[in-house]
Amino acid sequence: MSATVADRRIRVATERKHSLHRQRLWALWGSYIALSVFVVMFLVPPFYTLMTSLKSSAEISAQVGSPWLVHHPTLENFWYLITYPNFQRYYLNSAIVTVLTVAVSMVISVLAAFGLSRMGFWGSQTLSTGVFLTYLIPPSLLFIPLFQIIGKLGLINNFWCLVILYPTLAVPFCTWIMIGYFSSIPRELDEAALIDGAGYLQMLWKIFIPVAMPGIIAATIFAFTVAWGAFLYPLAYLYTSNQMVLTVGIISDLIRGDVFQWGKIMAACLLASLPPIIIYAFLMDYYVAGLTAGATKG
Amino acid sequence: MAEVSVRKVVKEYDGGVQAVKGIDLDIADHEFVVLVGPSGCGKSTTLRMIAGLEEITAGEIWIDGDVVNDVPPRDRDIAMVFQNYALYPHMSVFDNMAFGLKLRKFPKDEIKRRVADAARILDIVPLLDRKPRALSGGQRQRVAMGRAIVRNPKVFLFDEPLSNLDAKLRVQMRTEIKKVHQTIPTTTVYVTHDQIEAMTLADRVVVMNGGVIEQVGTPNDLYHHPATRFVAGFIGSPAMNFLPCRIQDGSNGGLAVRVSDSIIVPVPPARANRYGAFKGKDMVLGLRPEHLFEYHEMAKPGWTRIDLPVDVVEPMGMETMVHFFVEGAPVCARVDPTTHAAPGEVLPLTADLNQMHLMEPDTGRVV
Numbered sequence A: 001m002s003a004t005v006a007d008r009r010i011r012v013a014t015e016r017k018h019s020l021h022r023q024r025l026w027a028l029w030g031s032y033i034a035l036s037v038f039v040v041m042f043l044v045p046p047f048y049t050l051m052t053s054l055k056s057s058a059e060i061s062a063q064v065g066s067p068w069l070v071h072h073p074t075l076e077n078f079w080y081l082i083t084y085p086n087f088q089r090y091y092l093n094s095a096i097v098t099v100l101t102v103a104v105s106m107v108i109s110v111l112a113a114f115g116l117s118r119m120g121f122w123g124s125q126t127l128s129t130g131v132f133l134t135y136l137i138p139p140s141l142l143f144i145p146l147f148q149i150i151g152k153l154g155l156i157n158n159f160w161c162l163v164i165l166y167p168t169l170a171v172p173f174c175t176w177i178m179i180g181y182f183s184s185i186p187r188e189l190d191e192a193a194l195i196d197g198a199g200y201l202q203m204l205w206k207i208f209i210p211v212a213m214p215g216i217i218a219a220t221i222f223a224f225t226v227a228w229g230a231f232l233y234p235l236a237y238l239y240t241s242n243q244m245v246l247t248v249g250i251i252s253d254l255i256r257g258d259v260f261q262w263g264k265i266m267a268a269c270l271l272a273s274l275p276p277i278i279i280y281a282f283l284m285d286y287y288v289a290g291l292t293a294g295a296t297k298g
Numbered sequence B: 001m002a003e004v005s006v007r008k009v010v011k012e013y014d015g016g017v018q019a020v021k022g023i024d025l026d027i028a029d030h031e032f033v034v035l036v037g038p039s040g041c042g043k044s045t046t047l048r049m050i051a052g053l054e055e056i057t058a059g060e061i062w063i064d065g066d067v068v069n070d071v072p073p074r075d076r077d078i079a080m081v082f083q084n085y086a087l088y089p090h091m092s093v094f095d096n097m098a099f100g101l102k103l104r105k106f107p108k109d110e111i112k113r114r115v116a117d118a119a120r121i122l123d124i125v126p127l128l129d130r131k132p133r134a135l136s137g138g139q140r141q142r143v144a145m146g147r148a149i150v151r152n153p154k155v156f157l158f159d160e161p162l163s164n165l166d167a168k169l170r171v172q173m174r175t176e177i178k179k180v181h182q183t184i185p186t187t188t189v190y191v192t193h194d195q196i197e198a199m200t201l202a203d204r205v206v207v208m209n210g211g212v213i214e215q216v217g218t219p220n221d222l223y224h225h226p227a228t229r230f231v232a233g234f235i236g237s238p239a240m241n242f243l244p245c246r247i248q249d250g251s252n253g254g255l256a257v258r259v260s261d262s263i264i265v266p267v268p269p270a271r272a273n274r275y276g277a278f279k280g281k282d283m284v285l286g287l288r289p290e291h292l293f294e295y296h297e298m299a300k301p302g303w304t305r306i307d308l309p310v311d312v313v314e315p316m317g318m319e320t321m322v323h324f325f326v327e328g329a330p331v332c333a334r335v336d337p338t339t340h341a342a343p344g345e346v347l348p349l350t351a352d353l354n355q356m357h358l359m360e361p362d363t364g365r366v367v
Helices: A002-053 A057-062 A076-082 A085-118 A124-135 A139-152 A160-183 A187-196 A200-211 A213-229 A232-237 A246-254 A262-292 B043-051 B093-103 B108-122 B137-150 B167-183 B195-201 B219-224 B229-234 B269-276
Strands: B004-012 B018-027 B032-036 B058-063 B078-081 B155-159 B187-192 B204-209 B212-217 B241-249 B255-258 B264-266 B282-287 B292-294 B303-315 B320-326 B329-335 B346-352 B357-359
Touching: A002 A262, A057 A262, A076 A085, A076 A262, A085 A124, A085 A160, A085 A200, A085 A213, A085 A246, A085 A262, A124 A160, A139 A160, A139 A232, A160 A213, A160 A232, A187 A200, A187 B078, A187 B093, A200 A213, A213 A262, A232 A246, A246 A262, B004 B043, B018 B043, B018 B212, B032 B043, B032 B195, B043 B058, B043 B078, B043 B155, B043 B187, B043 B204, B078 B137, B093 B108, B093 B137, B108 B137, B108 B167, B137 B167, B167 B195, B187 B195, B195 B219, B204 B219, B204 B229, B212 B219, B212 B229, B229 B241, B229 B282, B229 B357, B241 B329, B255 B269, B264 B303, B329 B346
Parallel strands: B032 B187, B032 B204, B078 B155, B155 B187, B292 B329
Antiparallel strands: B004 B018, B004 B058, B204 B212, B241 B255, B241 B282, B255 B264, B282 B357, B292 B346, B303 B320, B303 B346, B320 B329
């Protein structure tokens, strides 16, 4: 009698285990299929870019065989760009604008986020929401009024104008990330620092910035991505080669009338993608940690 | 080391909610005072006002002879230990302890010496190079205490420092805190909701409720001579039994307490004078569980037999708690573990009325 009951219990437990196993198997299959679709969607364009960049102009225009394969790989497109003074200038301009944008944006964002999340002054909550709302205004609506401001400053066709303009895109979101991160730091930490003898700036410098480093890195990557990849503002404000940055320099230099130098364009795209790829590869873990901070406590 | 005075201090939050309603408290130099009370009674707010972390709505706080109402926390020369330790996660234990001294520009040798001394007292010397995340809860709490000790402040403030620890560690750390205070007798204000912590640590206990101080006294004072029903019920575990009753004439010209038709017990002659004025009035009888125990044939003066039907029996090893209901009110007795008690059976008990308390039902005042 008792043996039968025990057998039934074992059978029920085994069935439950198998059913859980089956559910997990389905979930895994679903994940693999969804991920495969995404991988194809996102990796096919870079793959095609790489293949085209390794082809000579003759192979591209010949249109023989599969366009997905290279028959006679060459680095001539890359070599051309590396030795092309204009391309070097675009790269340098992009680097200067990006480094300065990141620096300016981070200084403003960290100070703003610290003030808004920790100093608890009248209206700080409303201001925090306001900061985020400004991020929702599309840049394409802003560039006309900004054109007037930049014009009055005498910075039209001067890449320094981008150092003023890009932070308007980066600061709201970076501040928002940092507010979230700072808010996840227990309030007792500031109180302990206050009692230990720290002023607000010391508290920020010695406690908040080191503790919030993942958030700061996430915000830095965001500011970097905005500054490195922005297209609309440089297209609107810069028109001579010596002032251009990579995004507009590539298309203005490598597309002449209706002639598209596809091999060089693709090679330029790959070279331009290198800094973001390197930065993301090294700091991805921090980026994810920084963006999700504040979602849960602990 | 210093005296601390809290004078008519009020804390009112936006929206008119008063967390602290004009309290007065004088803490002597070297004294260990524990603020105890239920959640929301204003004990933590009071501590934070002493620390300077909360602004004071009205009143004055004095530390070492100076009013510190407008003095920022860093200039009050206090140190605080928080419930969740509040250690700086990116710093080593040494740096955590040295942080306050570095900010105050102490010479490096002096910092090293002070941290080493504190680490030795707290037995955390091997942990000095570790980061807080590599420490257990108890070790973190020691580091937090170390951070307070190195500063050699005028006043130590503890805000429920043991609440995050498990029961066993809490008992151990309680002893450590007491030992530290014996070694370094700095004036200490300690907040807890745990009345056992309050009783074991304090020179004086301050019981707070609803933003006011119910009673200030030594642990024994509060236990044996509570001023209000709240204090009587809050101090002591299990809590004091409260039974609605009426004072009436007893036999031999004395007084009696009538709890129910079947429970009428004589008031000890020593209390008769004090309780005489309440004859005929509805009152509340308070009797601690240890003053309600197994029946003894050899009764002492003031002992009375009561028979009660057992509801629940809780054997605890060295004693057994037996629960009853009297006229709908829960009653707990602390009996010898060898006493036979089973649910549903009637258990003969002795009530030691020499230890009884009588309270006014409307004001809660112990008479």
